[in-house]
Amino acid sequence: MPLASWIGRWAMQPFSKALPPLGDTERAALEAGTVGFEGQLFAGSPDFDVLTAMGPNQLTEREQAFLHNEVRTLCHMLDDHAIDRAQDLPPEVWRFLRDKRFFGMIIAEEFGGLGFGHYAHATVVARIATVNVATAVTVMVPNSLGPAELLLRYGTNAQKEHYLPRLADGRELPCFGLTSPYAGSDAASIPDRGVIVEREFNGKPTRGFLVDFDKRYITLAPVATVVGLAFHAVDESRPEGQQDLGITCALIPVPHEGMEIGRRHRPMDSAFMNGPIHGRQVFVPMDWIIGGEKQVGQGWRMLMECLAAGRAISLPALGSAMQQTALYVSNGYGQIREQFGLPVGKFHAIAGLVAQMSAELYASDAARRFTAAALDKGERPSVASAILKVQLTEAGRRAVNHGMDILGGKGIISGPSNLLGVAYRQAPIAITVEGANILTRALIVFGQGAVRCHPHVLDEMAAVQVNDETALGKALVAHGKHVAVNLWHSLFGAPVLGTPPEALAREARLIARMSAKYAFTADLAMGMLGGKLKRMELLSARLGDVLAHLYLASACVWRYRVDAAPELLPFAQAAIRLQLDEAGKILRDLYANLPTAGRRVIGALVLRRTAHLAPLRDVQLIELADLLRTNPRIVERLAPDLSEPAAGGLRDLMHAMELGAQLGDTTAALNKVLRRTNSLEEAARTAPDPELALAYLRAADKVIQVDDFEGPAAHQARDENLSSPPASPSPSAPPLFAHRPERTTPPPVPAT
Numbered sequence: 001m002p003l004a005s006w007i008g009r010w011a012m013q014p015f016s017k018a019l020p021p022l023g024d025t026e027r028a029a030l031e032a033g034t035v036g037f038e039g040q041l042f043a044g045s046p047d048f049d050v051l052t053a054m055g056p057n058q059l060t061e062r063e064q065a066f067l068h069n070e071v072r073t074l075c076h077m078l079d080d081h082a083i084d085r086a087q088d089l090p091p092e093v094w095r096f097l098r099d100k101r102f103f104g105m106i107i108a109e110e111f112g113g114l115g116f117g118h119y120a121h122a123t124v125v126a127r128i129a130t131v132n133v134a135t136a137v138t139v140m141v142p143n144s145l146g147p148a149e150l151l152l153r154y155g156t157n158a159q160k161e162h163y164l165p166r167l168a169d170g171r172e173l174p175c176f177g178l179t180s181p182y183a184g185s186d187a188a189s190i191p192d193r194g195v196i197v198e199r200e201f202n203g204k205p206t207r208g209f210l211v212d213f214d215k216r217y218i219t220l221a222p223v224a225t226v227v228g229l230a231f232h233a234v235d236e237s238r239p240e241g242q243q244d245l246g247i248t249c250a251l252i253p254v255p256h257e258g259m260e261i262g263r264r265h266r267p268m269d270s271a272f273m274n275g276p277i278h279g280r281q282v283f284v285p286m287d288w289i290i291g292g293e294k295q296v297g298q299g300w301r302m303l304m305e306c307l308a309a310g311r312a313i314s315l316p317a318l319g320s321a322m323q324q325t326a327l328y329v330s331n332g333y334g335q336i337r338e339q340f341g342l343p344v345g346k347f348h349a350i351a352g353l354v355a356q357m358s359a360e361l362y363a364s365d366a367a368r369r370f371t372a373a374a375l376d377k378g379e380r381p382s383v384a385s386a387i388l389k390v391q392l393t394e395a396g397r398r399a400v401n402h403g404m405d406i407l408g409g410k411g412i413i414s415g416p417s418n419l420l421g422v423a424y425r426q427a428p429i430a431i432t433v434e435g436a437n438i439l440t441r442a443l444i445v446f447g448q449g450a451v452r453c454h455p456h457v458l459d460e461m462a463a464v465q466v467n468d469e470t471a472l473g474k475a476l477v478a479h480g481k482h483v484a485v486n487l488w489h490s491l492f493g494a495p496v497l498g499t500p501p502e503a504l505a506r507e508a509r510l511i512a513r514m515s516a517k518y519a520f521t522a523d524l525a526m527g528m529l530g531g532k533l534k535r536m537e538l539l540s541a542r543l544g545d546v547l548a549h550l551y552l553a554s555a556c557v558w559r560y561r562v563d564a565a566p567e568l569l570p571f572a573q574a575a576i577r578l579q580l581d582e583a584g585k586i587l588r589d590l591y592a593n594l595p596t597a598g599r600r601v602i603g604a605l606v607l608r609r610t611a612h613l614a615p616l617r618d619v620q621l622i623e624l625a626d627l628l629r630t631n632p633r634i635v636e637r638l639a640p641d642l643s644e645p646a647a648g649g650l651r652d653l654m655h656a657m658e659l660g661a662q663l664g665d666t667t668a669a670l671n672k673v674l675r676r677t678n679s680l681e682e683a684a685r686t687a688p689d690p691e692l693a694l695a696y697l698r699a700a701d702k703v704i705q706v707d708d709f710e711g712p713a714a715h716q717a718r719d720e721n722l723s724s725p726p727a728s729p730s731p732s733a734p735p736l737f738a739h740r741p742e743r744t745t746p747p748p749v750p751a752t
Contacts, residue, residue, distance in 0.1 A: 008463070008473030015464050015472065032301070033308030033382025035452050036374050041550045042453035044486040044519030048508055049498030051554055054373050056562035063120035070100045071127050075643035078132040080650070081416040083271050089135055097135075098170025103142040106149060111164035118309070118375035122317040122368065123641060129321030131645035133426050134271035136321070140314035141219045142167065145306050145434070146176040147228040147251055147290075154291040154302055163226070163251065176228035177215035177277050178303070184217075185439045188300055192231040194248065199283050208285040209233060209250070214278055217433070221275040222264045227252045229277075229284075230303065233296050246297030249290045258282035268425050308382035311389040311434060312371045318430045319392030320368055322423055323361045324639035326396075326403035329419045329650070330354050331628050331635055332657050333407060336700045338671055343629075344406070351625035352618065353402045356578070358628055359616070361638055362568070363552040363575035364395045366559035383449045387548040390437045390445065393430040400424050415707025417649040442537035445544030450526060450533075453547075456482060457526070483523045489516035490606045501561050503569055507576040511553050514580055517606050518546050521587060528596055542590040546583045553579035568637055574616055574624060581615045632661060649703070656699035663687070663696050670697060 037054075040046045059067070077093055089097075097103060105121050107113025116124070121143055129136035142148060148167050151160055166172040183190040194209030201208070211231050221227070229252055233245040254261055259282050264275040286293050295302070331354055334345020344350050371384050403420045404411040414421055431437050435444065451458050456479040463472035489495075493509075494516040500508035522543055525533055533540055553576045560572040584607070591603025627634055645651050660667050666687055673683040680697040687693035 002470070003473070003477070005470045005473055007476050008469030008471070011472060011476055012464065012467065012469055015460065032304035033380040033385070033452075036379055036381040036384055037370075037554060038381065038384050038387070038449065038547065038551050039453040039455075041515050041554065042449055042519060042522065042547060043455050043482070044489060044494070044516040045497060046512055046515050046550075046554060047497040048500040048554075048557060051498070051558050052500070052561045054370060054377070054558060057119045057369050057373050058117070058376065059120055059123075060117075062114070063116055066114065066116075067120070067123060067127065070102075071124055072643065074100075074102070074135070075128060075131045076646055078128075078135055079416070079646045080132045080422055080648050081418070082647075083132055083134055084269075084422050087266075087269075087271050088273075089138060089271065093135065097139065101168055101170070102139045103170050103173065104148070104168030105139075105143045107152065107164050107168045111160065111168055113164065113168035118313055119369070119372040122313045122372055125314055125317040126321045126324070126641040127643045129318050130325045130639075130642045131650065133318065133321075133423060133429075136318060137219065137270075137272040137429075140317070142174050144314045145303070145310045147174040147226060149306050149310070150228065150249060150290050150302060151251075153306070154295055154298075156292045158287075159251070159290065159292075167226075172225045173220060173223055174226050174228060175218050175220040175224035175277075176230075177213065177218050177221070178230045179217050180214050181216055185436055187230075187303075188247065190230060190232065190247070192229075194231045194233050194284060196233070196235045196237070197283075201283060201285055206285050208283055208288070209248075211250075211282045211284050212280055213282070214276075216276040217265065217267075217274065218277055219272065219274045221277050222262050222273045224261065225254050227254060227259070227261065227277060228290075229279075230299050247299035247303075248296050249299040249302060250284045250288045251290060252282070252284060252288060256282065267429050270426050270429065304382075305380070307434070308385055309375055309380045311385035312368075312375060312381070315430050315434055316364075316368045316371075316388040316392035319394070319396030320361075320365050321641060322396030322427065323357070323364065323392075323399040324642050325423065325650070326399035326420060327354070327357050327361055327628075328635060328639050328642050329653060330357060330403045330406045332653050333410070333419065333703065335629060335660065336653075336656055336703050337410075338675075341672070341675070345625070345629055348618070348622060350406050352621045353406060354628060355574070355621040355624035356616075357399050357402055358571055358624055358638055359574040359578050360395050360399065362559070362571045363556050363579055364392050365638075366555035366575070367552045368392060370555040370558050383445060383453055383547075384551060386435070386440050386444045386448065387544075387551050389434060390440050391548050391552060393427075394437060397427040397431060400427050410704070410706055413706040415709070416647065417652060417702070417705065417707050419649040419653065441541040441544055443534075443540070445548060446522075446540045447534060447544075449544065449547055450522065454522070479523075483520065483527075486516045486520040486523070487606075489513070490520045491608065500557050503566075504557050504560055504572060504576070507553075507573060507580075508557060510580055511550065511557070511576070514553075514583055515550055517587065518543075518550060518583070520606060521546075521590065524602065525590075525594065528594065539590060539593060542586050542593075546586050546590075549579040549583040549586070553583075563637075565637060567631070567634060570620075570624060570627065571634075571638070574620060577616055632657075652699065652702050656696065656703050659692065659696035659699050662692060663689075666693065667696065 037046070037051055040050065074096060077096065083089060101114050104113035105116045105124060107115065109115040125136050125140045128139060147163065151163055163172065167174060178187055180190050180192060192211065192213035194211035196207065197210045198205055198207050213229060213231055229250050230247055233248040234243050235245055236243055252259060258280050260278045264273065267274050289296055331345065334350055334354060335343050337344050345354065368388060371381060371388055374381055400420055400423050404424050407419060411420055451461065456475050459475040460472060460479065463475055494512040496508050496512050525539060525543060529536060556572050556575045560569065588603065588607060591599050591607065644654055670683050670687055670693055673686050674680065674697065677683055680694060680701065684690045684694035684697055
């Protein structure tokens with residue numbers, strides 16, 4: 001008997017018990033998407049030639065023109081504070097979004113859309129989000145998971161011809177109802193149910209579904225004109241046990257009998273539209289099923305295939321925008337604001353935070369751009385998309401938190417001149433949606449990666465599924481060789497495959513070595529724990545996090561090659577070091593928590609020769625902060641999507657920074673005189689260019705000041721005087737709220 005057959009026969013029974021059973025919904029999720037460079041990292045053999053062959057991000061002339069014209073114009077229309085206070089976008093912004101086809105970026109030109117690629121789509125969202133998150137969310141939802149993408153991939157010709165032109169030009173505004181009160185993260189268990197019936201519809205007998213549903217957290221629901229709906233299709237004419245046809249997706253126009261829509265949630269009191277949708281005995285004709293009757297029961301597969309790519313675009317763009325804005329604000333405010341006679345950005349406690357933010361941004365944006373390039377080449381990397389969703393939304397939250405710490409009192413006073421307050425409040429939204437990060441870390445990144453990215457596990461599972469002993473034996477022999485190679489590389493060093501950039505050759509060796517250590521550790525955990533690892537979520541989350549940090553570190557190598565920006569080399573090196581240091585810490589924690597007596601010995605062996613993964617030294621962080629403070633070009637390269645808003649604190653800071661750059665080193669002397677004289681005018685007269693100096697001092701003072709508002713006593717006095725004759729206003733008294741636009745009622749919801 002061949003060795004492989006003997007091994008397969010011996011292993012079949014224990015493997016059948018050890019491997020976790022897969023339901024149809026889990027199988028659909030696992031099979032969604034493709035595997036890219038993350039698969040090589042999981043296998044312990046990253047090839048840097050494959051990595052750098054991905055090539056740079058590409059924008060067409062139309063995409064570049066749209067970013068330069070329409071997106072820039074839109075950003076100049078956005079006032080973050082005014083939109084947040086009004087709880088809606090201004091009517092002129094809604095019109096502009098429709099007229100310029102922002103809702104049709106992913107729709108092909110043949111249907112009237114813009115036909116943009118994934119990188120262009122993500123860049124549009126990121127640039128809008130740097131000035132107003134609510135507008136970015138409003139733009140991203142129709143272009144993300146929802147009716148347009150589902151129609152493009154699965155719709156019938158009649159559905160495409162009817163809906164896509166109307167979605168592209170904004171005549172239709174879509175939302176998609178998936179989650180319900182009793183099925184959030186476990187979206188596959190939605191209780192919403194549609195039973196096949198035949199009813200008279202538009203004057204003739206029509207087959208369809210009679211659906212009851214209860215949805216919540218649905219973005220754009222209050223203003224939607226067409227609702228995408230996911231429900232369980234049921235055919236009660238079938239025998240018991242065969243009646244459930246599976247999750248099905250449909251399109252329902254608004255209004256429609258039995259469907260209630262229009263109420264509103266307030267996610268962290270944000271201005272974008274979000275709300276519940278309810279339906280009782282709603283008739284859905286078979287023609288309204290996306291893809292027609294042949295796609296009944298295929299909705300979960302459709303959704304998983306779309307999410308495999310979609311997680312890498314919109315929410316990571318929001319996270320990147322938060323990072324870029326926070327870095328610009330922290331670095332800029334650190335130059336303008338002085339305490340103890342020095343710009344606060346020169347204090348090491350602040351400089352270290354700013355430097356860490358810049359290194360994290362380099363890595364996370366490298367991964368975002370690398371994955372967008374893969375998407376534009378036709379890949380649909382499901383594991384990498386989940387990595388991006390978690391890592392970039394978390395990085396955005398960290399960056400805003402650091403920025404708020406640096407701003408101090410300036411950061412916590414609400415008003416039009418606040419720099420990060422609205423973003424700080426909204427950061428948890430991106431963390432929560434499209435698969436909460438806790439769920440994605442614990443179940444998706446490693447759970448899906450262990451099957452899709454591992455070179456042998458999927459073969460083993462397939463062999464067990466069909467009871468093929470020979471196939472199982474062959475897969476196990478190959479798996480054994482794989483483990484032995486990675487153990488050797490973990491102990492004695494891993495070779496570098498391909499030719500990384502010479503300036504990052506040392507970092508590439510570190511990535512290769514850590515990848516081998518990770519690959520061996522993943523096999524060890526799966527071998528010891530089997531299907532139990534699926535339930536030991538703290539361990540599986542750590543395994544997913546190590547893969548994520550390796551992915552971000554590798555993307556830095558790719559970015560440095562395609563950017564050809566040698567001035568960013570210190571940031572690339574720092575970014576890789578931070579990611580690998582974090583990966584090493586997580587591996588040490590993982591070995592400390594493996595439920596086996598020998599874990600310490602194994603961990604000590606595998607993690608030997610990791611002293612080189614020490615975190616960045618203080619002196620390196622200070623050097624990065626000095627580069628950011630003295631070279632505006634570097635900040636521009638790290639935050640290329642930062643856009644100028646209509647008004648507010650960010651625009652004030654941009655204006656002050658521009659004037660400060662013109663003054664150069666003169667600002668320090670000006671501030672010294674200002675501290676002595678407490679007079680902007682007197683300080684400005686000491687400068688070689690008094691007019692420019694006064695303009696800067698006034699702009700800097702505007703950045704430093706915070707907003708104040710009427711208190712209860714003023715409102716009470718005004719109420720008491722309502723019955724008295726109005727007094728003539730003093731000509732010298734400033735009007736109330738002169739520093740910001742006053743809006744007493746929210747603007748009307750745009751006509752749809």
